Amino acid sequence: MTSMAGGGLATRRELDADLRGFREVQRLSYACAEAVAAQLRPGVTEREAARMQRDWLRERGVRDWFHLPFAWFGDRTAFTGFRIPLQFFPTNRVLEPGMPFILDMAPVHKGYTADIGYSGCLGLNPVHDRLLADLEAHRELILREVRERRPLREIYQDVERLMVRQGYANRHRAYPFGVIAHLVHRTPERRWSPQLFGFGVQSLKGLASDALHGHREGWSPLWSPYRFSDHPPHPGLWAVEPHLGFRGTGAKFEELLVVTDSRDPQESAFWLDDDLPHVRRWQGLS
Amino acid sequence: MAAAASATERWVRTGEVELCVAEWGDRTQPTVLLVHGYPDSKEVWSQVAEQLADRFHVVAYDVRGCGRSTAPSPLRGGYTLERLTDDFLAVVDAVSPDRPVHLVGHDWGSVQAWEFVTVSRTEGRIASFTSMSGPSLDHFGHWIKQRTRRPGPRRVGQLLGQGAKSWYVYALHTPRLPEAAWRGPLGKRWPRLLERLEGIPAGDYPTASLPRDGAHGAWLYRDNVRRRLLHPRTDPFAHAPVQLITPIGDAFLSERLYDDLDQWVPQLTRRTIAAKHWVPRTRPDQLAAWIGEFVSTIEASGRSSVRTGSPKPYADRFGGQLVLVTGAASGIGRATAFAFAEAGARVIAVDRDTEGATRTAELARLIGAPQSWAETVDVADEAAMEKLADKVTSEYGVVDVLVNNAGIGLAGSFLDTTTEDWRRVLDVNLWGVIHGCRAFGRRMAERGQGGHIVNTASAAAFQPSRALPAYSTSKAAVLMLSECLRAELAGQGIGVSAICPGIVNTNITATTRFTGVTEEEQKRRQEKSSRLYGKRNYPPEKVAEAVLRAVARNQAVVPVTPEARGARLLGRISPKALRGLARINPPM
Numbered sequence A: 001m002t003s004m005a006g007g008g009l010a011t012r013r014e015l016d017a018d019l020r021g022f023r024e025v026q027r028l029s030y031a032c033a034e035a036v037a038a039q040l041r042p043g044v045t046e047r048e049a050a051r052m053q054r055d056w057l058r059e060r061g062v063r064d065w066f067h068l069p070f071a072w073f074g075d076r077t078a079f080t081g082f083r084i085p086l087q088f089f090p091t092n093r094v095l096e097p098g099m100p101f102i103l104d105m106a107p108v109h110k111g112y113t114a115d116i117g118y119s120g121c122l123g124l125n126p127v128h129d130r131l132l133a134d135l136e137a138h139r140e141l142i143l144r145e146v147r148e149r150r151p152l153r154e155i156y157q158d159v160e161r162l163m164v165r166q167g168y169a170n171r172h173r174a175y176p177f178g179v180i181a182h183l184v185h186r187t188p189e190r191r192w193s194p195q196l197f198g199f200g201v202q203s204l205k206g207l208a209s210d211a212l213h214g215h216r217e218g219w220s221p222l223w224s225p226y227r228f229s230d231h232p233p234h235p236g237l238w239a240v241e242p243h244l245g246f247r248g249t250g251a252k253f254e255e256l257l258v259v260t261d262s263r264d265p266q267e268s269a270f271w272l273d274d275d276l277p278h279v280r281r282w283q284g285l286s
Numbered sequence B: 001m002a003a004a005a006s007a008t009e010r011w012v013r014t015g016e017v018e019l020c021v022a023e024w025g026d027r028t029q030p031t032v033l034l035v036h037g038y039p040d041s042k043e044v045w046s047q048v049a050e051q052l053a054d055r056f057h058v059v060a061y062d063v064r065g066c067g068r069s070t071a072p073s074p075l076r077g078g079y080t081l082e083r084l085t086d087d088f089l090a091v092v093d094a095v096s097p098d099r100p101v102h103l104v105g106h107d108w109g110s111v112q113a114w115e116f117v118t119v120s121r122t123e124g125r126i127a128s129f130t131s132m133s134g135p136s137l138d139h140f141g142h143w144i145k146q147r148t149r150r151p152g153p154r155r156v157g158q159l160l161g162q163g164a165k166s167w168y169v170y171a172l173h174t175p176r177l178p179e180a181a182w183r184g185p186l187g188k189r190w191p192r193l194l195e196r197l198e199g200i201p202a203g204d205y206p207t208a209s210l211p212r213d214g215a216h217g218a219w220l221y222r223d224n225v226r227r228r229l230l231h232p233r234t235d236p237f238a239h240a241p242v243q244l245i246t247p248i249g250d251a252f253l254s255e256r257l258y259d260d261l262d263q264w265v266p267q268l269t270r271r272t273i274a275a276k277h278w279v280p281r282t283r284p285d286q287l288a289a290w291i292g293e294f295v296s297t298i299e300a301s302g303r304s305s306v307r308t309g310s311p312k313p314y315a316d317r318f319g320g321q322l323v324l325v326t327g328a329a330s331g332i333g334r335a336t337a338f339a340f341a342e343a344g345a346r347v348i349a350v351d352r353d354t355e356g357a358t359r360t361a362e363l364a365r366l367i368g369a370p371q372s373w374a375e376t377v378d379v380a381d382e383a384a385m386e387k388l389a390d391k392v393t394s395e396y397g398v399v400d401v402l403v404n405n406a407g408i409g410l411a412g413s414f415l416d417t418t419t420e421d422w423r424r425v426l427d428v429n430l431w432g433v434i435h436g437c438r439a440f441g442r443r444m445a446e447r448g449q450g451g452h453i454v455n456t457a458s459a460a461a462f463q464p465s466r467a468l469p470a471y472s473t474s475k476a477a478v479l480m481l482s483e484c485l486r487a488e489l490a491g492q493g494i495g496v497s498a499i500c501p502g503i504v505n506t507n508i509t510a511t512t513r514f515t516g517v518t519e520e521e522q523k524r525r526q527e528k529s530s531r532l533y534g535k536r537n538y539p540p541e542k543v544a545e546a547v548l549r550a551v552a553r554n555q556a557v558v559p560v561t562p563e564a565r566g567a568r569l570l571g572r573i574s575p576k577a578l579r580g581l582a583r584i585n586p587p588m
Helices: A012-039 A046-059 A074-078 A126-147 A152-166 A201-217 A277-285 B042-052 B081-095 B108-118 B137-149 B153-165 B167-172 B177-183 B185-198 B210-230 B284-301 B331-342 B354-366 B382-395 B419-447 B469-492 B519-536 B540-553 B562-573 B575-582
Strands: A064-073 A100-109 A116-121 A181-184 A236-240 A243-246 A249-252 A255-259 A269-271 B008-014 B017-024 B031-035 B057-061 B101-106 B126-132 B242-247 B268-273 B322-326 B346-351 B372-376 B401-404 B451-456 B494-500 B557-559
Touching: A012 A046, A012 A100, A012 A116, A012 A255, A012 A277, A046 A064, A046 A100, A064 A074, A064 A201, A074 A100, A074 A243, A074 A249, A100 A201, A100 A249, A116 A126, A116 A249, A116 A277, A126 A152, A126 A243, A126 A249, A126 A255, A126 A269, A126 A277, A126 B354, A152 B354, A181 A201, B008 B081, B017 B042, B017 B081, B031 B042, B031 B081, B031 B108, B042 B057, B042 B101, B042 B284, B057 B081, B081 B108, B101 B108, B101 B284, B108 B126, B108 B137, B108 B210, B126 B284, B137 B153, B137 B210, B167 B177, B167 B210, B177 B185, B177 B210, B185 B210, B242 B284, B268 B284, B322 B331, B322 B419, B331 B346, B331 B354, B331 B401, B331 B540, B346 B354, B354 B372, B372 B382, B382 B419, B401 B419, B419 B451, B419 B469, B419 B494, B451 B469, B451 B540, B469 B494, B469 B557, B494 B540, B540 B557, B557 B562, B562 B575
Parallel strands: B031 B057, B031 B101, B101 B126, B126 B242, B242 B268, B322 B346, B322 B401, B346 B372, B401 B451, B451 B494, B494 B557
Antiparallel strands: A064 A100, A100 A116, A181 A236, A236 A255, A243 A249, A255 A269, B008 B017, B017 B057
């Protein structure tokens, strides 16, 4: 999204059109997550759940991916015992009653990218309910501190501190580079869209080019606990994914945060869409 | 017996024998039937029965030839398990004719009860069975058969181990001698033996009928053991849920006897308890709690457990126990509270930080603690700790496991450490532990039913360092205190463990005071040390696992992280090298 990243803010109309595109694909992804979650039954494996997401989105015109859909069941939602990145890929783990699950997908639709995470559980699981409820504070904290233009590394540490105070472990640390978020972009539509280790090559190219630019200018498209994230929020669309873990149960949300270079705090950062399953859930609770 | 005042006694006739049956409590409540072992009479149950009587209709009877029951004549052939089953059915017909009973057996009472719960003619008469220290002779027979048929080194070891523990069984098979011994010197010395070897306080137990109980009871062995062990029944499947309570210090029965029990019992709940053989006398509170909980669950749901999935580690050991953890609002204390909660313990989370302690207690309930509470107390405050102990004892009971974990950090050279700094670190790290041990340890000892105290020391307790003089001193004191206390309380069945974690990723670094530097520098050092500890990233959950293991195994000193274990080892091999390490100034 060069219009934002470039600094010179493009016309409002262009921006709105872009955001509408991103919002549409994010809604599509959450619709997919809800549809697939509704079909999950005891005995379904992670691989089957991942395939269900893939098929559902392909039927609706998705041809390229930021990354292929993931599905984690049971204690894999908290990444228990994860040591190498290959363990993120769906396995033959079978869903059982009471088990938590997470669906995570990043489709590219009409050139717009989404990256979402959906947590649920099969039947009753009070621990999982609690984790989901406690994620609300993180969504608020992240937005508030981004608007304050705090360095991303500090925000990361504040999120981690809040998790520890809540009694949980920070599980997004298990992601590559320990990221809590990464930038996403418009992705050019090509006839051939290959994947590399589950990631779309076009999207990886975008990320790599960002990394190169950022390296020269002192920012990074990866929001991590490391020194290279010690800079104020960079304008663009950030896919933010705080991930809580508590004794074999994990929960996360992932959605797009819009960061602009506007001086107005309200305009400088906002969640792309507030009509999402987890947000509706909190509103229903409060 | 002491409880006889509140119990009513009556006689039940079965064949030529009259059985003396005692009853406590409300007859409309579910019936709990207690069967005693050898050489005992129903008095062995008096303490357990009294505790259960407020919720249940409790019944205990003297086995034929014991206590006030009459003996069969002739004795030979009068003690077969078939005859004993007749007795059981006669008692059940008398005390609970139209409702199945909850059976509890200890020692030979449990051996008999296994027969009752596995034969078809009692089906529908037994709602549940709690077994302690008495295996089914049929299961035992199969256990031996399996091990002799395919004797690997481990199986032979198990056979020899149990074979040695069964010495008295062989002795009881000699004719006449056991009877003479019981009527002579053994009968006279038995109470003193029990007190010395088993820790049973002298008093109204054992009763005057002991020589007769011991002499007649020998026929339990002679009539059954050889026959059943050589030719075990092929279908000894339990037709009721079973709760197995295994004392790990039992001198007569190996824990391994119950390894294959799942194949015979479809609904099995396992419990282990750190005690010797005579648990009805030495651990009545714990037994009453477990029996009460088991019976209530079955009365409510008809099943032994509604929980699904594999049992959590140590659930057999800590289920229902009362555990108090100080410093439970964060770090190792919180992780320890969670680990105990997962094992089914009732948890009291104590901390200065009310919000954190409340949070710990709330989450503990979510992951399996049947009850949990948060208490706001500064461990350095003696009066507050004493008040806490009073409150806990009166409202929740005597603490079974105490974890003195609260502690603070203090870094900086000795010459920069002020008296006030010293006072603060000793107040929390050492006096906090002392207050905890005094307030709760005394109550534990007074109850006389065992328990465990865990003190969180540190690797700094044996690894000197020029950077942590005050902290290391306080922790070394905690380590030595634990060792001394362990020696003192060993005789009362109370274990004491010192945990020495090492470098663990908790917020202790963020709150550590660095002496002799400016506020700004202090903040920088806190951040830097937090980052270093974060990079080391040893999770407090692993320390919590070590705490549970230390209690289950009654370990004395437990260094946890590799660096802690390394330092302890180095201190033994080459103390000089350890002193060399102490001179290094950590990069801050």
